[in-house]
């Protein structure tokens with residue numbers, strides 16, 4: 001058994017326009033960083049398309065049809081000022097969500113120990129009925145719902161260390177005590193949600209906001225003192241990660257100042273949770289990260305730790 005890497009070339013064909021930070025070169029940087037010799041034993045898979053059934057577990061038909069039926073034949077169509085559809089966006093979004101479902105299938109059936117989905121568009125800002133914040137379908141939420149519906153597990157934990165709060169994931173699972181959603185994020189910052197007092201219907205949401213310019217000491221204390229004990233109390237049957245790397249010092253979209261070693265450390269911490277509670281079952285999916293150099297390096301660091309887990 002090994003670590004699976006799931007991606008698809010169609011994810012490069014989601015065109016967001018000149019100068020947009022969520023660009024195809026992000027995925028190229030990640031895949032290039034995973035070409036080194038140490039990554040030769042990754043089990044590489046092409047992402048399937050998510051099915052309608054998989055998407056409709058967390059999204060409304062209006063959202064799914066609204067994206068897939070309104071793709072431009074050429075050029076770009078703006079959903080909001082920073083969320084864009086291009087001719088290839090529907091296929092990219094279907095493959096991104098499908099990647100996480102395949103990752104769940106591989107891990108839950110013991111065909112992989114853990115898995116990383118190198119996909120775009122990202123997902124954690126997408127709500128049940130609204131695409132926003134560079135996100136079309138909520139990939140990690142589609143995967144978590146798939147784990148519960150198709151594999152019969154009751155407790156899924158989603159840990160989101162992207163520097164932005166995953167408002168979409170939080171909203172989708174607000175009323176679902178079987179899904180524990182925990183986020184570390186800069187606050188105040190986009191999208192404006194993620195206050196500590198937002199705790200879900202049954203304490204199943206844990207928001208750990210960090211002040212602008214916070215460094216590793218703040219992040220590591222929140223993870224060690226708040227996040228890990230909460231995960232141990234929840235006893236997940238599957239650990240999922242919204243892996244954004246935009247809390248990095250070099251990232252242009254936020255001010256939190258984590259460094260490469262912090263992404264290795266948090267990956268180790270979460271892999272240890274998976275080892276304690278669920279036979280190491282862990283599925284991670286790429287969210288943000290907009291400094292191409294830091295993104296490639298940190299994704300490789302993250303995957304390296306998954307391979308060692």
Ligand SMILES: [Zn+2]
Pocket residue numbers: 162163164244246287288289
């Ligand atoms: Zn982000």
